[in-house]
Amino acid sequence: MLGAFGEVLTFHILFLIVVGLVIGIVIGAIPGLNVPLAVAIALPITFHLSPIGGLAMLVGIYKGGTYGGSISAVLINVPGTPAAATTGLDGAPLTRQGKAGKALRMSLYASIIGEAVSDLALILFAVPIAILALKVGPPEMFSVGLFALSLVGVLSQGNMVKGLMSAALGVFLSTFGVDPLTGDFRLTFGFRELSGGWSFIALVIGVFAVSEVLAQVERRSARPVATGAVRLSDPAHRLERADWKVSLPVIARSSAIGVFIGAVPGLGAAVSAYLNYGITRNLSRHPERFGKGAIEGVAAAESGNNAVTGSTFIPLLALGIPGDVITAIMLGAFIVHGLIPGPALFQKQSAFVAAFFAMMVVTTVLHLVIGRVGLPLFVQTTRFSNKLLFPAIMVLSVTGVYVTTNSYFDVFATLGFGVLGYGMTKHGFPVVPMLIGFILGPLIEVGLRQSLIMSRGGLGIFVTRPVSAAFLAIAIATIAVVGVRAWRASGRRQEGA
Amino acid sequence: MTGRRRRVAINGDGWIAVAVALAGGFFAWHLASAHQEGGYFRPTTFPLAFAVALVVLALALLGWSLARPAVPAPAQDAPPDPDRAGAGSRVAATIVATVLYVVALPWLGYLVSSAAYFGALSLLFGNRRPVSIVVAMILVPAALFLFFEKYMIVLLPSARLFG
Secondary structure (H helix, E strand, O other), X not given: OHHHHHHHOOHHHHHHHHXXXXXXXXXXXXXXXXXXXXXXHHHHHHOOOOHHHHHHHHHHHHHHHHHHHHHHHHHHOOOOOHHHHHHHHHHHHHHHOOXXXXXXXXXXHHHHHHHXXXXXXXXXXXXXXHHHHHOOOHHHHHHHHHHHHXXXXXXXXXXXXXXHHHHHHHHHHOOOEEOOOOOOEEOOOOOHHHHHOOOHHHHHHHHHHHHHHXXXXXXXXXXXXXXXXXXXXXXXXXXXXXXXHHHHHHHHHHHHHHHHHHHOOOOHHHHHHHHHHHHHHHHOOOHHHOOOOOHHHHHHHHHHHHOHHHHOHHHHHHHOOOOOHHHHHHHHHHHHOOOOOOHHHHHHOHHHHHHHHHHHHHHHHHHHHHHHHHHHHHHHHHHOOHHHHHHHHHHHHHHHHHHHHOOHHHHHHHHHHHHHHHXXXXXXXXXXXXXXXXXXXXXXXXXXXXXXXXXXXOOOHHHHOHHHHHHHHHHHHHHHHHHHHHHHHHHHHHHHO | OOOOOOOOOOOHHHHHHHHHHHHHHHHHHHHHHOOOOOOOOXXXXXXXXXXXXXXXXXXXXXXXXXXXXXXXXXXXXXXXXXXXOOHHHHHHHHHHHHHHHHXXXXXXXXXXXXXXXXXXXXXXXXXOOHHHHXXXXXXXXXXXXXXXXXXXXXXXXXXXXXX
16 A cells, blocks of 8 residues: 555646646536536546546546535535535525635535545445445335435425425426436427436526526625635634534534445435535534534535545445446546456456555545645635626526537526526525435436336335335434424414514 | 404415416326326326425415415514615516527627626626726636637637628
8 A cells, every 4th residue: 555655646646636626626616617527528638647647637626626616605605516505504604704714614624524534434445335335226225315305305494395395396307308217208398408308507507506696686785795805814714622522523423424425326425415414403402503604514514525525436446336427427537548447456456446545545635735725815706796706607607508518408497497596595495405306316216116126016115125114214204203393383483473 | 252263365485386286287287198108117107296296295385374374574674775676677687688698699609798798797786887897898708718618628609690
């Protein structure tokens, strides 16, 4: 392993990691651009580099971009990545309270700790965890998906029914286009552009960027997002012992959960961030602080989403199954260099595997350095005026969708989703459950249909398998308990009025 | 019997619930009327289930809003915010400007249409400094053009109108 570090600690590899991290953080921080887009565009460049050098740059973009999404989420409440939406729930209120630096610092440190734990898990448990994840069959995937959706409902601010409606709408939107098992078209209404379903990029940019611009133009605040220069040396921006005291246990738990979620193909950073945020809020003695600037909310979301960045490589390296869309793109870089991920990789290319593990650790260390050194520069973006910042975000959003999809239909769809998101937010419907539903929809559907094929149409398979039954029971209990509590709370509010 | 009867009225949430239930009902009808073959599960069954779920949840929201209507916030004596004046019109104008921008992109090209769109949005956001608007109208589209076309090698729309 020490020899592997020697191979990575060269100027060439370190330079590529730094370039990847800077590109990743910048791309992740810009609403409308996303990490898969950056990794996909960088992929052909890496073909001309050494295998470990090319992958070092891609891993830098991956790790930097996963963290970078939190910067715009904290500063302007527009998440640069879907996973960062949860960071903004408490990060943006902290910025409004003049504590942007505190949220950004916690975001960085929680991300780094999450990454370090994930790297360690990759190195120590690659094979055992991958085998465990492989044992999760279709019934369990279906039940875990429904369980995640029920948590989304629980997480919703305000009325739980609205949260569940938003999640159901997200799942419904995910069913447009080609049927994943038979290839039949459904809900296309004669539009060729809908044959592939709604564009994920259009949905994300629409409900997060465009709807935010519409909300901002409605308010037309003459003030900048944050007044005056943000000085990180000011006491309000520093993390205090009390912040660490509430956040460290949260980071430890969220990192562990994030590692597991990353190792299960199909879940990924957004699910991890949302699950961890929900668990942390539900376990908190002061859940009412969440959504109003709870520092442990930022810690849970960021450690959760960055803790998948190492463990998504566990199924990829050990089994050849990508953990998420980014590792799926990276699979191309492996194959071009003659490296076929799977159990044989550990036997035939053990030196490469060791160098890959060392590179993951070095990237995390450099991420801390780049993120810490660049933080004062990132904070200065809060001085931008709304009058210039939001028009620029809108132009960038339209440009980002166009360069990703090359389709005017998807650009119009972005505007449609923006209006939908604006209307939903205005009437108290949370938009994040819709996004999570959209991500989980295919997972739930495929899990359900494959399970029914396995059981020859019998629904009993979901309750006779213990893991599946446990997740379903927890999902039902969660909805029932939170629903009854919400009903009683609304009754008390009426009596008090 | 001395209890007074409570007047039941549909409020804002209730009307939204009715609209969602109608939309969900339309999609459910569309999916149920589609004739597709399948084994244990037709391709339309899963979306149909979630269309029905939307209807059920919308009816639950309607029932909730009727049984437990939202308590109105106490009236504020604060003076009206001048920034709120014409808020709805600005939102509508932003949507129209975006539609015109996307329509204009293939005809006027990326640089011209983006500059005009940026200027229009900046005015809608209340920017009244001409120099600031003009400088940003040039810089923002130019920077994005250079980044995407020259650095990332991604083609942006060219001006069909100018050949």
